[in-house]
Amino acid sequence: MTMTMPVGTAAELGGAEAVRARTPLALAFERIRHDRMALACSIFIVLTTVAAIAAPLIAHLVGHGPDTQYLGTGLTPQGLPRPPTATFLFGTDDLGRDLLVRVVYGARISLLVGVTSSLSAMTIGVAVGVLAGYFRGITDAVLGRCIDVVLSLPFLLAAISLETVVGPSLLISILVIAFFSWAAVARIVRGQTLSIREKEFIEAARSIGTSDLRIIRVDVLPNLAAPVIVYTTLLIPASIAFEATLSYLGLGVVPPTPDWGNMLAEATGYYQVAWWFILFPGLALLAITLAFNLLGDSIRDALDPRGDSLLVALRRRR
Amino acid sequence: MSEGSPAPSGRPELLRLTDVTKYFPVGRSLVQPRGAATIRAVDGISLTVEPGQTLGIVGETGCGKSTLARCIARLYPLTSGQVVFDGLDITAMSRRDLRPVRRDLQMVFQDPFSSLNGRRRVGSIIAEPLIVHKAVPRTGLRARVQQLMEMVGLNPEHYNRFPAEFSGGQRQRIGIARALAINPKLLICDEPVSALDVSIQAQIINLLADLQAELHVGYVFIAHDLAVVEHVSDQVAVMYLGKIVETGRAEAIYQAPRHHYTAALLAAASVPDPDRAELRQAAALSGELPSPADPPSGCRFRTRCPAAQQLCSEQEPPLASTNGNADHQVACHFPLDRTEAMR
Numbered sequence: 001m002t003m004t005m006p007v008g009t010a011a012e013l014g015g016a017e018a019v020r021a022r023t024p025l026a027l028a029f030e031r032i033r034h035d036r037m038a039l040a041c042s043i044f045i046v047l048t049t050v051a052a053i054a055a056p057l058i059a060h061l062v063g064h065g066p067d068t069q070y071l072g073t074g075l076t077p078q079g080l081p082r083p084p085t086a087t088f089l090f091g092t093d094d095l096g097r098d099l100l101v102r103v104v105y106g107a108r109i110s111l112l113v114g115v116t117s118s119l120s121a122m123t124i125g126v127a128v129g130v131l132a133g134y135f136r137g138i139t140d141a142v143l144g145r146c147i148d149v150v151l152s153l154p155f156l157l158a159a160i161s162l163e164t165v166v167g168p169s170l171l172i173s174i175l176v177i178a179f180f181s182w183a184a185v186a187r188i189v190r191g192q193t194l195s196i197r198e199k200e201f202i203e204a205a206r207s208i209g210t211s212d213l214r215i216i217r218v219d220v221l222p223n224l225a226a227p228v229i230v231y232t233t234l235l236i237p238a239s240i241a242f243e244a245t246l247s248y249l250g251l252g253v254v255p256p257t258p259d260w261g262n263m264l265a266e267a268t269g270y271y272q273v274a275w276w277f278i279l280f281p282g283l284a285l286l287a288i289t290l291a292f293n294l295l296g297d298s299i300r301d302a303l304d305p306r307g308d309s310l311l312v313a314l315r316r317r318r
Numbered sequence: 319m320s321e322g323s324p325a326p327s328g329r330p331e332l333l334r335l336t337d338v339t340k341y342f343p344v345g346r347s348l349v350q351p352r353g354a355a356t357i358r359a360v361d362g363i364s365l366t367v368e369p370g371q372t373l374g375i376v377g378e379t380g381c382g383k384s385t386l387a388r389c390i391a392r393l394y395p396l397t398s399g400q401v402v403f404d405g406l407d408i409t410a411m412s413r414r415d416l417r418p419v420r421r422d423l424q425m426v427f428q429d430p431f432s433s434l435n436g437r438r439r440v441g442s443i444i445a446e447p448l449i450v451h452k453a454v455p456r457t458g459l460r461a462r463v464q465q466l467m468e469m470v471g472l473n474p475e476h477y478n479r480f481p482a483e484f485s486g487g488q489r490q491r492i493g494i495a496r497a498l499a500i501n502p503k504l505l506i507c508d509e510p511v512s513a514l515d516v517s518i519q520a521q522i523i524n525l526l527a528d529l530q531a532e533l534h535v536g537y538v539f540i541a542h543d544l545a546v547v548e549h550v551s552d553q554v555a556v557m558y559l560g561k562i563v564e565t566g567r568a569e570a571i572y573q574a575p576r577h578h579y580t581a582a583l584l585a586a587a588s589v590p591d592p593d594r595a596e597l598r599q600a601a602a603l604s605g606e607l608p609s610p611a612d613p614p615s616g617c618r619f620r621t622r623c624p625a626a627q628q629l630c631s632e633q634e635p636p637l638a639s640t641n642g643n644a645d646h647q648v649a650c651h652f653p654l655d656r657t658e659a660m661r
Contacts, residue, residue, distance in 0.1 A: 200433035204496070207391050208447045209420035218446075222437040 025225060031302035038298035041291040048288055052107035059105075064088075064098035066105040067256045071096050081274040091276035094266060102258035103280050109247075109259045110288065113170070114240035117177035121239075122232045124178065125185025126224065132186070133193025134216055144190070150183035156245070163251040173252045177239045185231055189224060196223050226303040233296035237289035244285055260285045331402075332504055332536045333367040333390065338399030340382075340389050344611065355611040359385040361560035362399070367553075369503065372530065372537040374551030374568065376544050376583065380607050382560040383540045384428070387508040390538060391425045392416055404503060421451050424497035428509040430489035434481040440467075440492055441477030447499045466495040469532075471525060487518035491525065498529065504536040511546060523549050544583050548572055556580045559610055559618040562637060566646030576640055576653040578623050579603075617651065625652045 032038045051058065059065055074082055074096030084091040090099035132143040159176045166172050196202065197220070205215045246252035247261025255262050260281045267278035339361055345354030359382040367373045377383050388394045390401060392408055400409045408419055424447070427433035434443055444463045448454045454462045464474035470491040472484075481489055490510060497505055507526065511519040527550050530537060541547045547554060548568060555565040556579060564577040575581045582603045605622045608614055614621050620630040629651050637649040 199435075200427045200429050201435040203388075203393060204425070204427055204433050204493070205446070206393055207420065207425040208450055208496070209417040210446065210450050214450070218438070219435050223435070225437075 025303075028226075028299070028302040032298055035298045035302065038295055038302075041295040041298070044287065044291045045295065048107055048291075049111060051104050052111050055101075055104045055108055059101045062089075062098060062101055064101050066101050066258050067097065069096045070098070074098070081270060081277050083274070084276055090280045091274065093263070093277055094270055094274075099263075099276065099280050102263060103260070103284050105258040106260040106263060106281060107284065107288070109170070109253050109257070110240045110243060110285070113174055113177065113243040113252075114236045114292075117174045117181065117239045117243075118232055118235040120174070120178040121181035121235060122185055122228060124182035126189050126221075126228055128182065129186040129189025129191075130193050130216055130220060130224070133190040134197055134212070134220060136194075140190075143186070147183045147186050147190070150180065151187070153180070155180040159242075159246060160249065160251060163246065168246075168251045168254055170253055173243055173246055176246070177242050180242075181235055181239060185228070185235070188227060188231060192224055192227055193220060196220055230296055230300040230303060233292060233299055237292035237296075240285070240292070241289055330369055331366050332369045332371075332404060333365075333538070334400075334402040335363055335365045335390065336400040336402070338363045338386070338389055338401065339397045340385050340394060341397045357611050358560050358613065359610055360389060361610075361613075363557075363560075363562055365555055365562065365565065367504065367536050367538060369536055370530065370534040371552045372539050372550050374547035374554040375538065375540045375557055376547050376554060377542065377557035378607055379542055380610070381557045382610065383542070383557055384508050386557070387425070387506050387538065387540055391423060391506050392419075393425075417451075421453070421500050422503040423506070424500070424502040424504075425506040425508065426490070426493050426497050426510045429513055430486050430493060431481075431513075433493055434489055436481050438480075439477070440472075440479050440481060440484070443481070443492060444477075444495045444499055447496060451500050453500045462499070463495075466499055469498070469529070470495045471521075485518075486514050487521060490514060490518075490522055494522075494525065494529070498533065498535070501533065502535060504538065506538045506540075508540050509542065510539075512541060512543070519546065526550060544572075556583065559608065559613050561618060561649065562647075563619060563650070564646075564648045565637070566643070570643070570646045574654075576646070576648040577619075577650050578625055578654060579619050581654055617649075619650075627652065 055066075064070065070088075070092065073087060074092040076082055081094055081096075082088055082092045088098050088100065090103060093099055093102065128143050128147065132140040132147075159180065162176055163172060202215060202219055205219055210218070243252055244259070244261035244264070247259045248265045250262070250265065252261055253259040255266075263281040264278060264285075267274070267281065271278040340359050341361075342357040342359055343355075344357055347354075361382075363386060365373060375383055375386065385394065389396055390403075392401070392411065396409060400407060402408070403419060403423055406419065408416060411419065441460065441463045444466055445459050448459060448462060460477070463477055467474040467477060472488060472491050472495065476483075481492065484492065490513075494510075510526070511522050514522060523546065526537065526539075529535065530550075537550065539547060539550050551568045553565065554568045554571045555562045556571070556577065557563070558579050564571065564575065564580045571580060572584070575584055586603065603622055608618070608621055614631070616632050616634050617623070617626070617630040618634075620626040623630065633651070635649045635651045637647045639645070639647050640653055
């Protein structure tokens with residue numbers, strides 16, 4: 001009944017006036033806007049996203065399809081990849097395909113898998129973590145053991161076995177990555193929830209007669225926003241790298257669909273004669289994961305000015 | 319609901335506690351599911367509050383005052399005993415059944431910082447009970463919130479601000495506005511001023527007193543400072559280690575305390591009253607509060623009592639009326655004499 005009502009906001013009180021006070025999130029956003037590193041990373045991520053979305057347009061402009069083999073122009077007489085030229089800006093791969101177009105198409109897969117699997121992992125992780133932390137007791141015991149089990153699985157081994165059994169596909173990759181990522185989120189969220197639920201305002205909500213679901217929605221979740229945003233931003237590059245790993249091992253996206261992971265796998269046999277073949281997909285992967293990581297770190301600094309710096313954050317994530 | 323139910327004494331009652339206990343197991347583990355020890359935070363407390371009246375509960379930190387408050391508000395399940403509120407036995411009510419009861423039974427918390435969600439705007443915080451209990455139609459929420467803010471002395475234009483923009487005293491006013499939003503019959507104030515500056519304390523106490531006169535709301539007012547309680551209370555109960563050691567009309571307690579603990583507390587309080595200055599002669603309390611997990615035998619206060627004798631360690635004194643005054647009860651084998659106390 002009360003569940004269907006929106007969260008109590010200024011709008012609920014009929015107030016459409018200018019916001020005088022800024023929320024902690026608004027303040028953090030303000031800090032990020034003045035952070036050059038974060039700004040640069042955001043711009044790079046946006047550009048990559050635009051390029052990924054406009055991949056067919058880029059292919060059209062260049063005049064090369066992502067899977068088309070240019071056996072005449074794209075390969076040397078010896079049948080080796082061609083270095084970057086005016087026709088093939090990033091050079092070609094071993095089958096005479098345009099690397100630029102393939103790298104741009106690869107960004108689609110990386111971003112799609114990275115973002116969707118991170119968001120799913122976040123959703124599951126927040127749900128499990130909040131339930132475990134808020135209700136404690138048996139709920140916590142059961143969910144906590146599930147978290148422990150998932151965290152103790154050797155994820156690469158389990159992922160490889162699973163993909164071998166079910167067969168590689170994009171959807172399976174997303175599901176596998178989400179499955180192995182939610183537990184870490186859940187653990188963090190559970191800890192945060194445990195500390196939030198001890199705050200007096202939760203007790204105040206109880207004394208008012210607020211239902212558990214409304215307390216979670218109105219009082220717990222908004223207080224989890226900061227750690228969840230930070231962790232999700234840091235989860236995206238991890239998922240991108242995870243997806244590339246799976247594809248590199250031939251378990252993610254099936255060729256000939258271009259993907260940074262399987263491009264790197266194809267390039268391993270040619271790196272001595274065709275540096276561009278391994279450089280561009282590798283650089284793309286490095287740049288996007290780095291951008292997300294640095295951005296995540298900036299967001300964290302912005303949300304918690306007392307937090308520790310980049311190096312500590314990176315070390316903790318591994 | 320009726321305005322209090324007739325009590326055995328014939329006076330209307332808003333709240334009646336009968337022999338309420340709350341034990342917390344400590345050191346619970348797989349091997350010891352019942353816990354290694356039991357903290358007897360509240361150990362057999364009976365009291366009543368009349369409609370529109372104030373019961374002050376005083377005691378040292380750790381004597382179980384806040385636990386008692388949470389037992390009355392049914393934020394904790396009781397270990398045993400009975401809580402009757404407004405003629406309704408709420409002792410074993412489920413959270414669902416308690417919801418309508420909470421319309422009439424609200425609470426103000428000690429910490430004005432942690433008791434307000436910093437991520438919500440003040441208007442939304444104050445409106446929460448109105449929304450939860452659907453007390454006011456949506457369109458009327460803002461008007462009601464602003465009316466409440468004005469009532470507790472806040473600028474109603476500030477409803478769109480965040481708690482962090484207010485001072486401690488103002489934040490406590492927000493907490494009071496929230497608790498009074500749905501016109502409760504009883505307000506449980508759990509040390510509402512102990513986290514505030516002394517100058518602000520008086521403002522909040524005066525506000526609470528004014529609101530009581532205006533709204534005819536009953537208070538259970540908890541504090542560790544007797545002087546604070548004196549201003550607002552009709553009845554006072556002094557707690558020591560989970561038990562009431564002395565209870566009576568406020569004047570009686572302050573003019574002629576009968577329990578040595580009450581006398582010691584009064585002596586420790588800074589009371590600017592020359593008539594009572596002599597009470598300061600009473601020995602200041604020495605020693606620490608004994609552990610509620612392992613209270614002393616017999617009278618719980620005997621370890622720190624200047625008048626303790628053999629009997630005190632053997633028999634627990636019952637809370638009984640003294641001097642033929644049914645209202646003034648004390649749990650002591652050797653209570654202070656009225657004349658002695660006034661000497």
